[in-house]
Amino acid sequence: MSGKTTIYDIAKKLNITAATVSRALNNNSKISEATRKLVMETAAQMNYKQNKLALALKSGKSNNIGVIVPRLDSNFFATVIRGIEEELYPHGFHVIICQTRDDKNLEIENIDALLNAQVDGILMSISNVSIEQNESFKRILKKNVPLIFFDRKANINGVSTVTINDFHGAYEATKHLINQGCKRIAHLSNNRLIEIFRDRYLGYKQAILDSGLEFDESIVIETISKVEEGRKITKILLNMDNPPDAIFSSSDFTALGAIQEIKAQGLKIPQDICVAGFANEPFTKFMELSITSVDQSPLEMGKMTAKVFLEQVRNNDTIKIEKKVILKPKLLIRKSSSKNSNE
Amino acid sequence: MSGKTTIYDIAKKLNITAATVSRALNNNSKISEATRKLVMETAAQMNYKQNKLALALKSGKSNNIGVIVPRLDSNFFATVIRGIEEELYPHGFHVIICQTRDDKNLEIENIDALLNAQVDGILMSISNVSIEQNESFKRILKKNVPLIFFDRKANINGVSTVTINDFHGAYEATKHLINQGCKRIAHLSNNRLIEIFRDRYLGYKQAILDSGLEFDESIVIETISKVEEGRKITKILLNMDNPPDAIFSSSDFTALGAIQEIKAQGLKIPQDICVAGFANEPFTKFMELSITSVDQSPLEMGKMTAKVFLEQVRNNDTIKIEKKVILKPKLLIRKSSSKNSNE
DNA sequence: TACTTTCGTGTAATCGATTACATTTATGAA
DNA sequence: TTCATAAATGTAATCGATTACACGAAAGTA
Numbered sequence: 001m002s003g004k005t006t007i008y009d010i011a012k013k014l015n016i017t018a019a020t021v022s023r024a025l026n027n028n029s030k031i032s033e034a035t036r037k038l039v040m041e042t043a044a045q046m047n048y049k050q051n052k053l054a055l056a057l058k059s060g061k062s063n064n065i066g067v068i069v070p071r072l073d074s075n076f077f078a079t080v081i082r083g084i085e086e087e088l089y090p091h092g093f094h095v096i097i098c099q100t101r102d103d104k105n106l107e108i109e110n111i112d113a114l115l116n117a118q119v120d121g122i123l124m125s126i127s128n129v130s131i132e133q134n135e136s137f138k139r140i141l142k143k144n145v146p147l148i149f150f151d152r153k154a155n156i157n158g159v160s161t162v163t164i165n166d167f168h169g170a171y172e173a174t175k176h177l178i179n180q181g182c183k184r185i186a187h188l189s190n191n192r193l194i195e196i197f198r199d200r201y202l203g204y205k206q207a208i209l210d211s212g213l214e215f216d217e218s219i220v221i222e223t224i225s226k227v228e229e230g231r232k233i234t235k236i237l238l239n240m241d242n243p244p245d246a247i248f249s250s251s252d253f254t255a256l257g258a259i260q261e262i263k264a265q266g267l268k269i270p271q272d273i274c275v276a277g278f279a280n281e282p283f284t285k286f287m288e289l290s291i292t293s294v295d296q297s298p299l300e301m302g303k304m305t306a307k308v309f310l311e312q313v314r315n316n317d318t319i320k321i322e323k324k325v326i327l328k329p330k331l332l333i334r335k336s337s338s339k340n341s342n343e
Numbered sequence: 344m345s346g347k348t349t350i351y352d353i354a355k356k357l358n359i360t361a362a363t364v365s366r367a368l369n370n371n372s373k374i375s376e377a378t379r380k381l382v383m384e385t386a387a388q389m390n391y392k393q394n395k396l397a398l399a400l401k402s403g404k405s406n407n408i409g410v411i412v413p414r415l416d417s418n419f420f421a422t423v424i425r426g427i428e429e430e431l432y433p434h435g436f437h438v439i440i441c442q443t444r445d446d447k448n449l450e451i452e453n454i455d456a457l458l459n460a461q462v463d464g465i466l467m468s469i470s471n472v473s474i475e476q477n478e479s480f481k482r483i484l485k486k487n488v489p490l491i492f493f494d495r496k497a498n499i500n501g502v503s504t505v506t507i508n509d510f511h512g513a514y515e516a517t518k519h520l521i522n523q524g525c526k527r528i529a530h531l532s533n534n535r536l537i538e539i540f541r542d543r544y545l546g547y548k549q550a551i552l553d554s555g556l557e558f559d560e561s562i563v564i565e566t567i568s569k570v571e572e573g574r575k576i577t578k579i580l581l582n583m584d585n586p587p588d589a590i591f592s593s594s595d596f597t598a599l600g601a602i603q604e605i606k607a608q609g610l611k612i613p614q615d616i617c618v619a620g621f622a623n624e625p626f627t628k629f630m631e632l633s634i635t636s637v638d639q640s641p642l643e644m645g646k647m648t649a650k651v652f653l654e655q656v657r658n659n660d661t662i663k664i665e666k667k668v669i670l671k672p673k674l675l676i677r678k679s680s681s682k683n684s685n686e
Numbered sequence: 687t688a689c690t691t692t693c694g695t696g697t698a699a700t701c702g703a704t705t706a707c708a709t710t711t712a713t714g715a716a
Numbered sequence: 717t718t719c720a721t722a723a724a725t726g727t728a729a730t731c732g733a734t735t736a737c738a739c740g741a742a743a744g745t746a
Binding site: 052053071085086143227282 | 347392393394395396397399400405406407414415416417418421422424425428429432437438439440441442455456457458459460461486570599606624625626629630631632642
């Protein structure tokens, strides 16, 4: 009784069949205007609400889409998801969130769980790349469930992706440091098996080579995205015989750590050393010594990912679309690397 | 064919009925060990995956729970949701995310959509309080769907809540400013129809009264949580005949705006004016002039909210639980208000 | 008048699982 | 041997909606 009206209840009340009720509610094929109106009114009066589960089972469409990310409490992913949700909501889709916590097994588990829940699509940013993952991805595709990667992608045939041009972003940032007069630019990298970090590294390298500067692999250091790590590595760099005069970091957090260490050693930013990060985390703008960074347009990335998905479902059976959207990153020059200007 | 094995497929292959297959897969009542094993093996071999939708329709439990927040891209809400997801995941629940963007109608729409999707519970932080909302809440309860508020709650009979003691947090922060020697403390407030902001205001007020200082309503100003607003209001405060010597803000963002304006006017923090915020946004710690703030333990809040929900579903039909969990806020004293110490 | 359309509605299958009840078969007791 | 009991499986309803097909009545045509 408690708030559960079905089409059968309406049918019984009006002495007609559930089929007729269903047709009336859906403005479907041929139904007499009289009964249509009657059913509509009775439904409203009885506070009828369509049971989406029943619909989902029948139609095979749950109207849920799964989003898998390494973690939620990062400004970047949270904002991407916001974009996805805002774009998908008007189309009646709900977003189911899963976190992998960078755990390979959890990633596989999540994919299976989402498939069992009959999601209509999976949008994800991968955590790791491995053979087992590829199995999971294939399972998704075999079920004909649209799969779209954003930001951290794997290269799989037939899968659409939405990314930013990490190479370009890193190239621009490094070029900017060179334009400031920096000659020996260190790079704080991250796991380069992940494409975004490899691309940032390559962009950095290319900018240095294009400018005729010496490329020195010994001042490229792979680490993880933590403030403390940035400090630790920077300490090592500053103690070198030939220390760098700039640091380009693939993460804002390590960039912040670098800044802390540089200051702790009594050096001046940007006069002695310039620093640039990547991701445009909110704090980079808020710092008194604001940090130069590369914006990844997370909101736009989320919306675009959702749009690519919508396009895919719209043509699901007829056309096979593989779309590679590459957003343009935006270099935000701030105090941490502005030797000349005032801002 | 594409990856869709049902229990009927298994049954046909083994020349038994779907009922037997179901029983075997569920280790249910009496089933011969032989068939159980046979079914299990065949299921694995045919790559059978249970269709959760069918199960959900039959059982009335979707194993999805809805989470409604004003927005996702705030560190606080993102972290709460992370906590909820991590706690619920091991129990087989999935989290469906909805944003209200502080829009009253969207909030109602979201509730209805979640109910139609047959979620097993709704965890939410309200955006506004109004009569229509109350109607929605009643609909949830009438359907016997567990409803739990976190952080921003409404006072509704029979609904469990998880909040922090905002009064206490504000009281402590204000007390701390007084202990630093501040005599005239302004308060940047926010919409006090929302309980958390009212409580912060009341805690602030009580601390001042308890200390025998003069309480002056004219330096309590209601605004919204934006950096620019904080700047604007602070400008007004500093131009008063009798400007404040401290600012306690109910938001870290307005606190940051205050700091920017104070510095712009050539005043020193904390020597001339002390500042404290609320929420412990990541940037408050990262600033060179780190900002004193009140931590709300968002991760714990999320986990606790999930736990209260789990407890509720576990006893759903037998007991009616109304639980009010109040977490203790933690004052983090940083440079923006430390006249004496070094940290 | 007789026959074909058209319109509106009813019948029943379907989506994939669970489960109360019925039925068959095996087992043990007397 | 015979019957009661237990064990294993089958039958069919159910969750709530959609929809192909069937059917009767009304309307149109010759």
